[in-house]
Amino acid sequence: MRRHNFGRTTTAATAAALTALALAACGSGGSGDGDTGGDGGTDAEGQTLDVWIMQGTNPSGDAFFEEVATAFTEQTGAELNVEFVEWADAHDRFVTSIAGGTTPDVAETGTTWTPEFADAGALAPLDDYVAEAGLDTDLVEGLVEAGTYDGQLYGMPWYAGVRALVYNTEIFEQAGVEPPTNWAELEEAAKAIKAEFPDKIAVAVPGDAEFTVYPWVWGAGGEVATLEGDTWTAQLDSPESQEGLSFWTGLAEQGLSSEGATTWKETDVLDAFAQGNVGMAIMGSWTPGAIVEANADMEGKFAAVPIPGKDGGIAPSVLGGSHLSMFETAENKDLAFEFIELMTTGEFAQKWGEQAGYFPGQASLLTETLESTDPLVAPFAQQFVEGGGSVPVSPNFGAVQAKKTVGVMMQSILSGSEDVATASGKAAEEMTSLLNGGS
């Protein structure tokens, strides 16, 4: 009896497994082309649009997307299914879903990923839709460039962000220091803070956060990498770059950062800052909301200034951002673009920017934001306009990031296992090789 039962349930399980496989196979094959020519007001009653939105150091978007979903359903009749994906896991999730043919209809893609996924053939070009909606002249230039691959637009500009120097105003006041305008002042301010608050972190120098490193390289007049003809040459070990790296890591060496920061990521910096333990740190325009969200007591107790250059002025900081991309697997592409348009233009684009601390990707909206006088927007806007920098524009830069070339360099300097010259030399060698397609 028993044996018989066992056999039957296993057969049932096998059948179920095979059915599931067969269904999955059907699902991946069913990427039918929707009819073109819909100009708003698509009637997509009963359909569902799957969307992935990234999550990291920006404030939670739950309430915002509930509102978007209501508006979307009103406009199209279709349901909106938003899934939040951590930035850290997102690349893997995209790749596995591309491999399995289970990509969402629309997803937020980081500007450095859009060309990569487009190159793989996973994204649908958006030029026709954008032209039809009359948006092609109203998009922010830098984001369009980053979203263009092989002459076609694959990433709809959604928002951009920039990092600046965020400081704790309470700590600054009690230590009697002013926000720095050059490197000497920054060092003095950090020393004064450390003297007043020996248990706090005067300036956070994280080891695993490449975007907090480049401003110091550029601020000293160095470069990350230069392109000559077809050949990239990393410049992290040039005398200027080394000077910037020495200054930044030197702050940690003098005990003005913390031991733990050697292995910190940007999320760790955010945590420590939100707890009121950090005097100043390089943080993104999207972090103020997240700081207050993590600790409501911090409201009104911090401010920002552009990152100072060595002898004054502004040290450039990387302009990062996100696109909304449509995947080739989207069943109803018109519906997908309708959602993209709803998100990236007009009311919702502006709301997201204000709420999350981002600069919108629609040119007309951006102009408005840049004129803001909000003390937590204006410094970032100034950094955005006057001190925007770009990492090497190469499809191979993703490999540099994946191999953590800059993180490895920073950590070996901060932990004292290598000096700036040795570590930056190794990093430059590796970056040059990776950018030129080596491994």
Place this chain on the structure above:
Amino acid sequence: MASTTPVATPAGTGHRPGPAGRRPLGKSLAARIRPWALLAPALLVLAVLLLWPLVRVALFSLQDYGLREIVSHESNWIGFGNYAEVLTSAQLWQVVLPNTIGFAVVAVACTVVLGTAVAVLLASLGRVWRTVVSSAIMAAWAMPAVTGTYVWVWIFDADRGVFNHVMQSLGLQDQPVNWFTDRWSFYGIVLLNIVHHGFPFVAVTVLAGLLGVPKELLEAAEVDGAGGWRRFFSIIVPQLRQVFAVVIILSTIWDFKVFAQVFLMPGGGGTNREVLNLGVWSYVESFGQNRYGFGSAIAVLLTVLLLIITVAYVRTILKEEEL
């Protein structure tokens, strides 16, 4: 996909320790087919879920397989290029393999010794205390690897961690130390994590074996004047040889392919190349850079390495038994 395959094959061999040669001869054909017929559905599921991915990984390892190939489903054969690159990498021989093998040896030894010690303790306890202690160790076992890792990271955190705090208040160190930047202290923490998470399995398995050791044997030995250690090593250990074989093989496999417990530690995700092990190295070198063929080659090598270790170990156990 790649991470699950190495477990499956060797684990299967470990599950069949029983002697198999006592079948009466001259069975009918139907009787001989019946077990296979009954097993067929399960074997079919295994073939689909395990064997096919295994074959795919082997096929990928002979290709330059990237994101573009994933989307287009095209093949891109390059022969043994991936294997040549893996085996000629200086990092593999200087950092990755020593970390992986050295750690596995120490971790397996510690897990088995601690687990056995706890099993002996459990066996000597009364019913109430046995329940209390075994539920306590079950809690350690039940904790997900990710949660456990974060707890250890928090304990050893440089700025807010309990460990640094205690060391400083005892006056053993003047300043906080970041324990995650040094190769030895990093793996010390991983060892604590892995042993803490792994010993309950050993304890429970060995306890089951211990309870099966005939009491008469132990009493007879005691009468003959054998002390506690002597009784343990001369009677219990030989009786539990097969239990130990299973426990050691499984622990070896688990400790060889440690990933989350290293990857999630500060600096363990690739910024500190001194602490890379085989799992994290293959991830950083291949999957982070969309080089799936290269990653598959590493996975195949890991599987082969584990197979060799397992086969060698099983053979020695069997040989000893024949003597």
